Amino acid sequence: MxxxxxxxxxxxxxxxxxxxxxxxxxxxxxxxxxxxxxxxxxxxxxxxxxxxxxxxxxxxxxxxxxxxxxxxxLQTLQELACYHRNHCKAKIIGLTGSNGKTTTKELISIVLSKKYRTIATKGNLNNHIGVPLTLLSIRENTEIAVVEMGANHMGEIAFLCSLAQPDYGYITNFGKAHLEGFGSEEGVILGKSELYEFLMGKNRTIFFNADDPVQQKKLNGYGNKLGFSRENGENYQIKFEGAHPFVTLEVAGQIIRSKLIGNYNFMNCCAAVLMGKYLEVPILDIKIALEGFTPQNNRSQIIEKNGNHIILDAYNANPTSMKAALETFEKIPGNNKIAFLGDMFELGETAHKEHQYIANLAKELNLNNVYLVGSNFNRTNTTYTKLGTFHDLKSKLAGNPPKNATILIKGSRGMALERILDLL
Structure with missing residues (x-):
């Protein structure tokens, strides 16, 4: 057929x-x-x-x-999705990056939904199967589709762009993610930038973080771009009011108080603000959308359980996101603070170095009560409690679960550290 x-x-x-x-x-x-x-x-x-x-x-x-x-x-599914995309009127926003893709996707979607009939990638369906399924969810009346694109090796973003044919694009950041497939941080930058290369080749609009020197360099000389910045007057200015612990920003005279913790989520909010402004969503609607968003699905989720205040960020982890989470956790007030950190996957030959770096960083931040879970963390040189498996952690906490503590839970998806909730 x-x-x-x-x-x-x-x-x-x-x-x-x-x-x-x-x-x-x-x-x-x-x-x-x-x-x-x-x-x-x-x-x-x-x-x-x-x-x-x-x-x-x-x-x-x-x-x-x-x-x-x-x-x-599989090839038929992909070809059908591309054919369908090219027969739809919807504008496509392509989104990739090392960290924050899914949260940023949700923020962009909720902001644009205030004015447009918008669909977005469901959950984390962002690969060579998920992107086609997202494209096939576009309907005749869909006006905007926010398509998340994940990658763990070269050429994957370029292929996904060939299917989705995005009209706009945004890269959240470049970090130490999927180093096993990309080979190095430079490989990550080249791989993720395939989205920029596609858009520049067709003179389509690029949104970017103008405070990121890597993105500035990549886009130097390209005219069809729009950036946000805390201070650079050449770009759309958004003021960072702090994260104590929730991100607060000021834009166009409006104070927006989100339910997202961590400085890193400021950039995610900014991307949604920038696209909303560009696509003429009223600023009050942008404010309502961002203030109404509550993180779910193990992504910076705030949970109260048995007297414990828990930051559940166990959907995934890499050295860049782990560092950001620890730095945020260090700033949160509390005398009884506990961090449960699980192995970070897909790091290849850099795995030992990166896990040792995280263990050292936690010590530098004066985080005293840290549990390191997994075979990679188990090989680090540290005075922290090391547990080779989740079962070891379960035995450790049996009969003596934390009480009245502020807790961070962070690890790669394969560690499934959300299971810690059952131990509390």
Whole structure:
């Protein structure tokens, strides 16, 4: 079946799904393959659960006229998404960076939703599968789509841009993330900047942090850009009023008090303000949107439990975000402060050095009560309590959980440190 014919079918059944556990009635099921599964085997199950059609790439599973055989299901999903994007009126905002992508995406979306019919990447569906699914969620009346793009190796952002064809773009920052795939911090900068390269090649609008020297250098000489800055009068000025612990900013005479902790979230708020102003969202609506946003899903989430004041930031971690979290935590008042830090993944040959750096940094910040969890932290040279596994931590806290403490929980997704909540 040609992509244009498949697209006509998709317009009649405009929901794409890849998981039979989440089948939407009258959707199209794409039978993707993975290292541990073969989606073709679930095609009939998807149809039985109400899917209108199933796309497969194994002739053995063509069992009815509701099963469509293609050469490669993943490639078909991507081609359909690109074709659909090019037939939609929506403007696309491409978003990437080492840290803060998802929070920034949510902030931009909630601000622009005050004026426009806006959709955004759900959760963390930001890869070669998630981006196509986001593009296929654009409807005829969608005006703006905020598309988050993740990457852990060179060329991935360029590929995602070829699918999404963004009209605007923003990079949150360049940090020590996915060093195993990118090879170095310079590799991270080159890989993430593929978004800038795409936009500059088509003379499309770039939003940027004008106080970031790396971004300034990358965009030097490019005309179609708009930056925000605390002090540089050549750019849109947004004043940082502090984070004690919640970020407060002043813009156009309005004080905006967010529910986000940490200086690093100031830049995330600024990106949403800048895009809102550029796209003519009234400043009072921007204020209402940002002040109404509450972080969720283990991202700088504030939780009160059994007398403990908890900062749950366990969705993911890398050396840059870990450093920012510790520096923020150090400034929060409290006599009984405890940090639970979990291993940072995908650091390759730099893993030992970066974990030792974080252990040393915690000591420099005079954080006295720190638990280091995971095999990488277990190899560091430090006087802090080291626990090789989560089970070791569970045993350590059994019968003596923290009480009336201010707690930071931070680690990579694979550590699943949100489980600490059950130990408190």
């Amino acid at each position: 040609k992509i244009e014919d498949l697209h006509q079918l998709f317009l009649k059944f405009p929901y794409a799904t890849t998981d039979t556990r989440k089948i939407i009635e009258k959707s199209i099921f794409f039978a993707l393959k993975g290292n541990q599964f073969n989606g073709n085997e679930f095609a009939q199950n998807a149809l039985d659960k109400g899917a209108a059609y199933a796309i497969v790439d194994d002739e053995e599973f063509v069992v009815s006229d509701k099963t469509i055989l293609v050469t490669n299901v």
